[in-house]
Amino acid sequence: MYNKMFKTKVGAAALAAVVVASPAFAEGEYGILMKTLANPFWGAMGQGVEDGAMAAGVEYFIQAVESDQAAESQLNVCNTMLERSPVAMITAAINSTNLLPCLRAAQEAGIKVVDLDGNLDPAILAAEGIEITFRIGSNNVLAGAQGAEYMVGQLGADATGPVLVIEGLSGNITGQMRATGFAEKLAELAPGLEIVASLPGDWDRGKAANITNDILTRNPDLVGIFAANDGMALGAVESVFAAGKAGDVIIIGVDGNSDAVKSISEGRLTASVAQLPYLVGQQAVENVKVAIDGGEVESQIIVPTLVLTKEVMDAGTEPLLAFVK
CATH class of the missing domain: 3.40.50.2300 (Response regulator)
Known part of the structure; x- marks a missing residue:
């Protein structure tokens, strides 16, 4: 029962x-x-x-x-x-x-x-x-690293430009590991991509949107954003689109939740490392x-984790897609 x-x-x-x-x-x-x-x-x-x-x-x-x-x-x-x-x-x-x-x-x-x-x-x-x-x-460190690998795969190992990291709640080990995994792998694969800010978004969509707006104002040439969960990534999406920079910034979240799946399928969120x-x-x-x-x-x-993109979802051949809810 x-x-x-x-x-x-x-x-x-x-x-x-x-x-x-x-x-x-x-x-x-x-x-x-x-x-x-x-x-x-x-x-x-x-x-x-x-x-x-x-x-x-x-x-x-x-x-x-x-x-x-x-x-x-x-x-x-x-x-x-x-x-x-x-x-x-x-x-x-x-x-x-x-x-x-x-x-x-x-x-x-x-x-x-x-x-x-x-x-x-x-x-x-x-x-x-x-x-x-x-x-x-x-493995949250690996999830962050997968986010960096995907970003570098899209921008190129010789790419240059500013990148924003939106962390989770201060003191939360999960968010810390994801941010660390991303930062370390990014530095290894593409040294020209510089993390200009790594700030706690407290798992909050609105706060992440405000952070993104502020960093975009200071760094209008921002090329990538990694957020430690999908809610914050979707907040970043809102600010990027509002700034008229859709398609100019790679935005990656973590979790692979239903809201992220919808946003990816609509061509807004670039990718999510599905947990x-x-x-x-x-x-x-x-x-x-x-x-x-x-x-x-x-x-x-x-x-296991899966880097979820529109291409992966459209192909529908990845076995782990059965567990994306």
Whole structure:
């Protein structure tokens, strides 16, 4: 049996949380703590969780907060989740520290803890004495590097010009790794492409649009933008088009969410390094069941990524396209 997912909107007064669950507690259920289901990335991952739970025959419930920045609310939701005494907690922390008290309590209660999408810093976990069952997600450094490889492939290894990097939320390891992977690979492949600004966009589309507008004003010859997620990349798209520079700037995001797919198909966003969140959610649940049943699970499970472009989508021959939701 499994709990069928449904969508609902809950205001900030209701703990700013979206809850997907059956009213009654179930024995042996899995608790899934995400960031925000308002983000298509996490929505696709939630669908993967649902399908993975159905395939594994397990009970589960999902909780999420109202935004990618609601760190305190997420800790409150995590603590509430503990009251249900799940056998496992699959968590996508907003940053590497906000859930530490809750994760420590889960560990003391014998609950298996999973790092969903690689949001927890291993060094911080070790310093706190917190052991996780496994972490699952894409290789974020590699995702950033793939973005750089694609940009250089479009502009040429001998290209010159300014490039903007829009980072994620300050202190979030996922965004840091993506930005680092991009910057290091860009410097290696095309030294003439200079990163003139690398600024935190806080996973926010509007803030990314403002950053892009400001950098375009200072650098009207901007040739490329790499954003650490698709929402920010789409904000950058808005500013580039508003400035009349459509086609002049390569814009690359990360995630491969439904909004990005639509924008790419319309010829607006250039590309997205698709993280295949559906596959991450599905495999997270399947591997938790293996671990609970006493089987062997790798401590780090890497889910592949795909550079999603209009050409790739139009061709339709890439097998991983089946997991782009």
